[in-house]
Amino acid sequence: MAAETHPAPAGTPAKPGPTAAPAAGKPSAPATGGEPAKLTPAQLKAKAKAEKAARRAQVKDARTAAAQVPPPQHGGGDAKGAKGKGKPEGPQGQNKAAHRPSITGSRPVIEKDVRSSIPDFFSHVPMAKRVPLSQAHKDVHPEVLSVGQQMSTFAVKDSIARLEATLRAFAKVIEDYETPKGNSLSRHLVPHALNPQIDYLTECRPMCFAMGNAIRLLKAKINNIDINDPEDEAKEGLLEWIDTVINERIKLAEFVIARNAAQLINDGATILTYGRHRLVEKTFLKAKENGKSFNVTIIDDPFEGGGQDLAKILREAGIPVLYSPNLGGLRPKVAAASNVFLGGEAIFANGSLNAASGTADVAMTAQNAGVKVIVLCETINFDRERVSVDALTYNEIDPERNTAESFRLLYDNTQDRYIAGVVTEFESGGGNSPAQAILALLRKQEDPLIA
Amino acid sequence: MATDEPSQPQAQELPVRPKAQPASSSYFSQQHDDSQSFDIVKTYHELLFSDKDITMPVAAIESLIELMRATPSSTAMELVEKVRAEKAKLLASAPNPLPILAGADLFEQYLLRSLRGQTEGTSPEKILSFDETRQHLLDNRQLFAQRAKAARDNIAVWGTRYVSDGKVVLTMGGSRTVTRILLRAAADKTKHFKVIYILDGKPRSQAAADELRAAGLEVETISMAKVAFVLGAQKKINLVLVGTEAITQDGGIVSAMGTAQVAALTKSIKGGMKRLYVAAETHKIVRKTPIAYPTLQHLGIKQKDIGKFENLGVEITQDEGLLDEQDEVDYTDPELIDGFITEQGIKMAWQIWELVDDYI
Numbered sequence: 001m002a003a004e005t006h007p008a009p010a011g012t013p014a015k016p017g018p019t020a021a022p023a024a025g026k027p028s029a030p031a032t033g034g035e036p037a038k039l040t041p042a043q044l045k046a047k048a049k050a051e052k053a054a055r056r057a058q059v060k061d062a063r064t065a066a067a068q069v070p071p072p073q074h075g076g077g078d079a080k081g082a083k084g085k086g087k088p089e090g091p092q093g094q095n096k097a098a099h100r101p102s103i104t105g106s107r108p109v110i111e112k113d114v115r116s117s118i119p120d121f122f123s124h125v126p127m128a129k130r131v132p133l134s135q136a137h138k139d140v141h142p143e144v145l146s147v148g149q150q151m152s153t154f155a156v157k158d159s160i161a162r163l164e165a166t167l168r169a170f171a172k173v174i175e176d177y178e179t180p181k182g183n184s185l186s187r188h189l190v191p192h193a194l195n196p197q198i199d200y201l202t203e204c205r206p207m208c209f210a211m212g213n214a215i216r217l218l219k220a221k222i223n224n225i226d227i228n229d230p231e232d233e234a235k236e237g238l239l240e241w242i243d244t245v246i247n248e249r250i251k252l253a254e255f256v257i258a259r260n261a262a263q264l265i266n267d268g269a270t271i272l273t274y275g276r277h278r279l280v281e282k283t284f285l286k287a288k289e290n291g292k293s294f295n296v297t298i299i300d301d302p303f304e305g306g307g308q309d310l311a312k313i314l315r316e317a318g319i320p321v322l323y324s325p326n327l328g329g330l331r332p333k334v335a336a337a338s339n340v341f342l343g344g345e346a347i348f349a350n351g352s353l354n355a356a357s358g359t360a361d362v363a364m365t366a367q368n369a370g371v372k373v374i375v376l377c378e379t380i381n382f383d384r385e386r387v388s389v390d391a392l393t394y395n396e397i398d399p400e401r402n403t404a405e406s407f408r409l410l411y412d413n414t415q416d417r418y419i420a421g422v423v424t425e426f427e428s429g430g431g432n433s434p435a436q437a438i439l440a441l442l443r444k445q446e447d448p449l450i451a
Numbered sequence: 452m453a454t455d456e457p458s459q460p461q462a463q464e465l466p467v468r469p470k471a472q473p474a475s476s477s478y479f480s481q482q483h484d485d486s487q488s489f490d491i492v493k494t495y496h497e498l499l500f501s502d503k504d505i506t507m508p509v510a511a512i513e514s515l516i517e518l519m520r521a522t523p524s525s526t527a528m529e530l531v532e533k534v535r536a537e538k539a540k541l542l543a544s545a546p547n548p549l550p551i552l553a554g555a556d557l558f559e560q561y562l563l564r565s566l567r568g569q570t571e572g573t574s575p576e577k578i579l580s581f582d583e584t585r586q587h588l589l590d591n592r593q594l595f596a597q598r599a600k601a602a603r604d605n606i607a608v609w610g611t612r613y614v615s616d617g618k619v620v621l622t623m624g625g626s627r628t629v630t631r632i633l634l635r636a637a638a639d640k641t642k643h644f645k646v647i648y649i650l651d652g653k654p655r656s657q658a659a660a661d662e663l664r665a666a667g668l669e670v671e672t673i674s675m676a677k678v679a680f681v682l683g684a685q686k687k688i689n690l691v692l693v694g695t696e697a698i699t700q701d702g703g704i705v706s707a708m709g710t711a712q713v714a715a716l717t718k719s720i721k722g723g724m725k726r727l728y729v730a731a732e733t734h735k736i737v738r739k740t741p742i743a744y745p746t747l748q749h750l751g752i753k754q755k756d757i758g759k760f761e762n763l764g765v766e767i768t769q770d771e772g773l774l775d776e777q778d779e780v781d782y783t784d785p786e787l788i789d790g791f792i793t794e795q796g797i798k799m800a801w802q803i804w805e806l807v808d809d810y811i
Contacts, residue, residue: 264743338744372742420701421742 117404127397128152128205139196143172148204159208159345171242185234186225209346210380253378253425261423262287269338272297274362276306277343279376288317295320302326335369344377350387351416363418372420379424489521491537492544508554508734509599515558516592527566527581546753546774549697553737602732602794607635610792619645619687624707625655626694628730637668645669679716686723695731700740702785702800714787726789733793733806746782754779
């Protein structure tokens with residue numbers, strides 16, 4: 001790679017053409033001598049950094065390509081191999097990037113590297129990517145393929161919709177799965193049938209926290225299956241379990257949250273919300289159904305525009321709506337509200353909320369204006385292990401708004417001190433508790449889905 | 452009937468929170484023999500009236516135990532149903548149900564846990580049968596009150612540290628816990644402090660001020676209107692000490708009207724170093740989080756709604772079932788509270804939910 005011979009400025013580490021070259025395979029290529037050995041340490045450091053970023057992008061791109069063209073060594077087909085990490089590769093480190101161009105010719109080339117413009121500082125932030133069907137791993141189930149496509153195009157967008165689609169697709173995978181002779185379901189299903197699906201989905205779009213939680217639970221469930229259980233029975237049990245998760249953690253949770261949150265709306269109240277969130281929408285409709293008369297102020301997410309649809313739905317239901325297409329004039333609108341209702345993608349172990357970009361602005365303004373912020377969130381969205389204090393640790397880049405000049409992050413982080421309470425389907429904590437209180441309870445509780 | 456020194460294993464004891472074992476004394480409780488005529492609301496008020504040291508949550512617990520005594524039930528489920536029904540009745544009778552709810556929830560949790568035989572640390576052979584559990588609760592009714600009193604003593608021990616030599620304490624509301632802290636601090640020969648008591652027109656505030664004076668403290672009394680002025684002008688005030696009726700899960704307090712005002716002024720008036728501490732037993736924690744607006748209404752407190760603008764200058768009849776004006780309460784945000792002095796030590800507002808978690 002020509003650009004690599006001199007320190008590459010941040011932002012242009014990966015050249016469009018060669019990046020597509022698969023990193024996998026071809027251990028034979030020797031280290032090319034194109035590298036002049038007279039770089040200063042600072043230059044070397046910068047170069048290594050740039051290469052690291054380039055390598056990350058390449059490894060990612062290479063995954064699909066590698067899956068398509070069977071690499072010389074075995075194991076490329078299974079999940080471990082597809083990760084492109086544990087594979088034997090020839091020269092490691094800097095040389096790896098340097099010798100890549102030599103193998104470009106034989107591989108399909110993706111014309112444009114979508115991540116090329118992302119600065120180094122954000123190189124860890126993942127982005128949804130349309131994986132051509134032809135490049136998907138051969139083991140990916142057709143059902144999962146279509147879910148993956150829907151996710152990468154954001155046709156299936158919010159965490160719970162993605163969770164449900166994933167679970168339903170996995171149910172199909174399990175239905176169609178047959179344990180090969182000499183293997184047991186509990187040992188074989190996860191690495192050989194599920195992991196390729198999971199990898200593919202992750203590649204289409206980084207997993208949301210709900211998916212992560214559900215998949216962790218599913219794997220635990222599969223691991224717990226007795227080796228001697230008949231396969232049909234085991235599969236039946238898994239399908240039943242998936243149904244239970246969908247019913248209890250998604251459907252029932254939605255009902256309970258909407259019901260509980262609707263009780264918090266008083267006659268004559270003005271509730272402010274940001275963008276369009278399924279639970280908030282359900283809550284408003286439920287409150288209206290209960291005969292409450294109240295107003296809604298919608299501050300729309302200027303990039304998503306879902307608030308418009310919400311406004312139409314609420315108007316049709318007979319709820320007076322004040323609609324604002326963006327965050328302009330936020331403060332007086334928030335100050336006039338009785339409460340702010342927000343939906344979220346995930347809540348971390350420190351109680352901070354991961355939600356659509358702009359949520360934090362609304363929450364902070366509300367706190368400042370003395371208006372209490374209520375977050376609606378299913379417990380499947382709770383991450384019990386990780387904490388987040390900024391918006392950069394766990395985030396995604398909006399693939400639609402990713403140009404050379406700028407790019408947009410999908411989520412932001414709202415710290416717990418801006419949130420008065422969280423309404424979840426988990427009621428024995430007294431209903432509406434601070435996020436940390438719920439987390440404490442969740443941590444204490446054995447997850448009923450595992451056992 | 453007399454209660455003996457509790458002979459049951461530690462784990463079976465009633466969970467009013469002080470860890471210290473109070474001395475058990477003999478006690479003659481009034482028997483409610485006639486199960487049909489048992490009136491929980493009446494019992495509650497009798498209990499509250501008969502012992503001026505008893506707090507509302509403890510009175511609620513004791514009346515529920517009286518209920519168990521008065522109504523023979525054969526199965527655990529029947530008993531739980533009965534307790535729940537009577538609890539609801541008691542809650543409905545009070546315009547401010549929070550203190551009752553705190554006690555009743557505590558008792559219900561304990562009851563459920565003991566009936567399930569799941570009390571922590573109980574070895575299988577120590578699991579009591581339904582009848583034994585029931586009898587145990589009846590025998591130890593008085594423990595709740597004793598422990599609550601012990602809790603107050605414990606709070607006094609903790610709270611005394613916060614009263615500084617040469618400084619002035621500002622207080623209000625006639626809280627028994629606060630009085631106990633100040634009396635204990637006054638007994639300390641190394642501490643010479645003064646008290647400014649805000650009189651809000653209630654007899655108990657005046658009585659508390661008198662009690663402090665009788666103990667030899669220098670007490671100045673002011674009216675509510677002077678709070679801002681006094682906070683600004685008296686740099687020696689370093690502690691504002693209040694009691695409360697209930698603590699909400701988020702670390703806010705529902706307390707006598709005026710507390711929020713004093714708390715807000717304590718935070719906002721410049722000059723000197725002032726901290727607001729709330730002295731309260733942990734059994735006053737109620738499992739509610741006030742997140743919806745308007746706060747008090749959503750907590751189930753029935754008092755006059757100023758927003759209705761019903762006062763048109765003419766005398767109108769007061770709605771039934773509302774709190775008397777002198778019993779009205781307000782909600783103080785956790786942001787305004789520097790800490791809680793409980794029998795379990797000093798807790799920050801955000802730690803309150805951890806205490807709630809304790810008994811779920």
